[in-house]
Amino acid sequence: MQFIxxxxxxxxxxxxxxxxxxxxxxxxxxxxxxxxxxxxxxxxLIAGTVMEGSRTSLCKWFLAFHLVANTERGTNAVQLSSFLQVTYKTAWAILHKIRQALSQADNANPLTGVVKGGTAFHRPFRSAASVLGLYPEQRPVFVVASLDKGAVPQQVKIKTVRPEDMEDGRIYRSAGEHFIKEHVSPDALDVDIETRRYHYQRVPSLRNYLRKARAWTNRVFNGIGPKYLQHYLDEFCFRLNLQLQNVPIFDRLARACIKILQIS
Ligand SMILES: [Zn+2]
Incomplete structure (x- = not known):
């Protein structure tokens, strides 16, 4: 209660x-x-936080924050329901609220300074759903970072390309403009985002981060449908960025879940 x-x-x-x-x-x-x-x-105390309206105890919520903050694994709803002794439905709702808060925190924190990146494909695990064509095999995403003087990423964003910004797998130039408007600070010094396929190699580490994001979503969640993919990518980048900046994750994550603007 004191922390909140x-x-x-x-x-x-x-x-x-x-x-x-x-x-x-x-x-x-x-x-x-x-x-x-x-x-x-x-x-x-919990009005306007992820815990608003929840009957789950604060201890369980904070245990959930701790598990999501865990860098190596993160957690899924099956694991969380068994850790917290709550139903799968409750565990799923807790994780969904946390991810919404992390997405908000990410969106409120635009890229600054030297910003470089491009588009790539996030390929989900070949699950039964993808084999049956229930969701497309690959989804285009922006992988863009703020770089320090040594061209090392300090803050990374992975954002799905909006459906209206593409057709038949081709990404329109407008997609880059929309990304910049939403995710790059107006006072950024140098912005270079390539929207043709696979042109993010100029920052080789971005490729590794995307690969890690894919491995994590596939390992922990067995693939993710398009509806929630962005929230999962934001969760991944939230942890990644704090690691890049050497900031402890739990404290920031819990604060992001308490100081939120709105919950849908
Ligand atoms: Zn008053």
Whole structure:
């Protein structure tokens, strides 16, 4: 509870409605409720976080954060349901909420400085679904990074190409413009994103990251349908980027899950 309070209100309570800094604390519930002394608006510790509306205990949520933060493996809903002793449905919902929060954190953090990359294909594991043609064998993605002075990636994004930006496997030039608009900071110094196939080799490590992302999605999740692929890629890049920057993952991940803008 202390961790959540500090992540949410690092400078002390602030009313989400009127900004007043003082509250009455109501402790008769499972989690304390804060009532603004000025406008009487009541807010809970978990309002506006991934935990809002959940009956799962905070301990279980934090164990889930810990498991997702695990660099080597990550976790899937089957493993999580057995670790947390919750149903598969609950475990899936927890992971889905966490991934949505990580996608939001990623989207709020555009690439800066020298930005290089291009498009490539994310090839899913050949599952029964792909053999039956339920989803396409390969999906085009952008693999783009902010590079330091030695051309070493400091921040990587892997984003699926929007369906409206391609036709019959051909990627339109507009795809690159859309990517830049959404994921590159307007004050980036040098932006070079190639939208023709397989032209990201100028930054060879990007190829390795894509390969790792593919191995991870296939190993942990047995392949992923197109609907949620982006969330999984964002989860992968969230961990990767903190590793590249030598930042501990658990703390950032838990904070991203607490400080979220909106949950759909
Ligand atoms: Zn208020």
């Amino acid at each position: 309070y500090q992540a949410k209100w690092p400078d002390g309570f602030s009313c989400p409605r009127c900004g007043h800094r003082q509250a009455y604390v109501i402790r008769s519930r499972r989690l304390p409720l804060y009532e603004c002394r000025s406008c009487r608006h009541q807010t809970s």
